[in-house]
Amino acid sequence: MSELTTRAGALDGADELAGVRKQFVLDEVVYLDGNSLGALPANVPGRVEDVVLRQWGRMRIRSWDESGWWTAPERIGDKIAPLVGAAHGQIVVGDSTSVNVFKALVAAVRMADVDRDEILVDATTFPTDGYIAESAARMTGRTLRPVTPAEVPGALSDRTAAVLLNHVDYRSGRLHDLPSLTAAVHAAGAVAVWDLCHSAGALPVGLDEHGVDLAVGCTYKYLNGGPGSPAYLYVRRELQDRFDSPLPGWNSHAEPFGMRPAFEPASGALRGRVGTPDILSMLALEAALEVWDGVRIEAVRAKSLALTDFFLECVAAYVPEGRVESVTPVAHSERGSQVALRCDDAGDVMKRLIERGVVGDFRHPDVLRFGFTPLYVGFADVERAARVLGEVLR
Numbered sequence: 001m002s003e004l005t006t007r008a009g010a011l012d013g014a015d016e017l018a019g020v021r022k023q024f025v026l027d028e029v030v031y032l033d034g035n036s037l038g039a040l041p042a043n044v045p046g047r048v049e050d051v052v053l054r055q056w057g058r059m060r061i062r063s064w065d066e067s068g069w070w071t072a073p074e075r076i077g078d079k080i081a082p083l084v085g086a087a088h089g090q091i092v093v094g095d096s097t098s099v100n101v102f103k104a105l106v107a108a109v110r111m112a113d114v115d116r117d118e119i120l121v122d123a124t125t126f127p128t129d130g131y132i133a134e135s136a137a138r139m140t141g142r143t144l145r146p147v148t149p150a151e152v153p154g155a156l157s158d159r160t161a162a163v164l165l166n167h168v169d170y171r172s173g174r175l176h177d178l179p180s181l182t183a184a185v186h187a188a189g190a191v192a193v194w195d196l197c198h199s200a201g202a203l204p205v206g207l208d209e210h211g212v213d214l215a216v217g218c219t220y221k222y223l224n225g226g227p228g229s230p231a232y233l234y235v236r237r238e239l240q241d242r243f244d245s246p247l248p249g250w251n252s253h254a255e256p257f258g259m260r261p262a263f264e265p266a267s268g269a270l271r272g273r274v275g276t277p278d279i280l281s282m283l284a285l286e287a288a289l290e291v292w293d294g295v296r297i298e299a300v301r302a303k304s305l306a307l308t309d310f311f312l313e314c315v316a317a318y319v320p321e322g323r324v325e326s327v328t329p330v331a332h333s334e335r336g337s338q339v340a341l342r343c344d345d346a347g348d349v350m351k352r353l354i355e356r357g358v359v360g361d362f363r364h365p366d367v368l369r370f371g372f373t374p375l376y377v378g379f380a381d382v383e384r385a386a387r388v389l390g391e392v393l394r
Helices: 003-013 018-023 044-066 072-083 097-111 127-140 149-155 178-187 237-242 268-272 279-292 297-318 346-355 379-393
Strands: 091-093 118-122 143-147 160-166 191-195 214-217 232-235 338-342 361-363 367-371
Touching (some): 003 297, 003 379, 044 279, 072 091, 097 160, 097 191, 097 214, 118 127, 118 149, 127 143, 127 160, 143 149, 160 178, 232 237, 232 268, 237 268
Parallel strands (some): 160 191
Antiparallel strands (some): 338 367
């Protein structure tokens, strides 16, 4: 038994989150792809069965009221709120991340002064955010300017209407400085919109504390809501009366069942709703969020950093020198909850890892990406993954 194996066992023995692992459906595979699709919480299948057979099958339309279907978007939003540092009443769940990015960015531009004619977008963003930003700029008559997060402070001006940024870079795992960038955007008189897909459920976000205006995120990664589970939209309380959605639907009407020909927006975060909620996936998400009961996001962050530190140490010990290069920042203040390793034949290497029971993913052209979900990934998993990687590369 190697020294690293022994240390992994000791670290797992001292892990305050170790008991959460049993709340997930897992096998002998080392699953390091929770930053793409989280593992299945064990309580979800039973909950979905109840929703389908009892609530839908027997109660049918009564369930909109009696089973709480109608209020699910805001109720589940309130369950997500503490994980991203938001008070209740500011998050609504529904639609996809892409749709919510569109709603948030267009609404942000509409909040800005009419003479602000430029939108800044993270040049390193996940492609869809860039596509949505380009469309939003055309629709609102603004100019789109891609810049890296580091360039944002110098790019801001009295022309800036809104800024769309990612909290964590999906390729490298770099964590961007949300507090300082939000402050810079506000100092320039613009509106800050953040994409939290790779940070929510992995680290503290502090939306209220740092005065973020609008934020969106998915729920199928670190929140383990399941494939295609609905995304969420955060609207800071002070801005809710000014939130002018580009997708006003009957669900965001002040009187949805009044069937009025003229639109009158609901109050609060409900303005972020559009159409009929996708109940099956939404209630699966609600069940999945129960694994967070009693879990401190600060403890999750501490374990995430410990896991990624240990993985990098194990990679250095097991992998032949010069075979991989980490593109994930070493500094904790700049690291999300993943490690990205540059490797010449990354696509083939990841296939071989998966064949040997270590699941990560490959990002074109040469990146091996490993996500660390502290709720169910342990230190023994980390040591094994690095050891198998070393064996594959030898």
